[in-house]
Amino acid sequence: MVVDAYNLAFTALLLTGGTLGDRYGRRRLFRTGIAVFVLGSAACALAPTLTVLLAGRVVQGGGAALMLLQSLAILATSFPGRRERNRAMAAWSVVAGVGLAIGPSLRSGQTGKLPSGGRIRVLPTLGTPDPRTCNCPEEQRGG
Numbered sequence: 001m002v003v004d005a006y007n008l009a010f011t012a013l014l015l016t017g018g019t020l021g022d023r024y025g026r027r028r029l030f031r032t033g034i035a036v037f038v039l040g041s042a043a044c045a046l047a048p049t050l051t052v053l054l055a056g057r058v059v060q061g062g063g064a065a066l067m068l069l070q071s072l073a074i075l076a077t078s079f080p081g082r083r084e085r086n087r088a089m090a091a092w093s094v095v096a097g098v099g100l101a102i103g104p105s106l107r108s109g110q111t112g113k114l115p116s117g118g119r120i121r122v123l124p125t126l127g128t129p130d131p132r133t134c135n136c137p138e139e140q141r142g143g
Contacts, residue, residue, distance in 0.1 A: 001050075001054065005058050006058070006060055007061065010064055010065045011065075013061070013062050013065035013066070014069065017068070017069045017070070018069040027074065030071060030074060036062055037064055039059060040057065040062070040063055041056070041060060043055065043056030075088050076089070
């Protein structure tokens with residue numbers, strides 16, 4: 001049920017995220033996606049009930065949908081040459097594939113017991129690129 005909440009929001013907003021990026025700017029939507037995802041992650045990490053956890057997962061899915069398409073669009077416009085763009089897309093795909101493969105294993109180590117017997121949940125940090133360093137013209141960055 002927890003995974004379904006994320007997947008439902010992610011797939012429902014995937015196409016909408018692309019349209020919004022074209023309309024309001026890729027960089028702006030990428031940043032919004034990061035902020036939404038982080039807020040959803042915080043809600044999940046602090047969730048006292050299953051309902052709050054599910055709501056946090058829905059928010060995470062929405063943020064991820066915004067980030068995914070914008071990251072690819074920013075990448076495509078940052079590398080105007082076909083060869084460079086292909087290499088960048090290949091690197092993006094490798095990183096995404098490796099993250100998908102090892103993510104569940106790493107996730108299992110993010111919870112642990114406190115010495116007092118309580119549980120602790122760790123909110124992972126995001127290592128995301130800065131869209132301001134994009135090599136594309138300002139109008140393509142959505143600035």
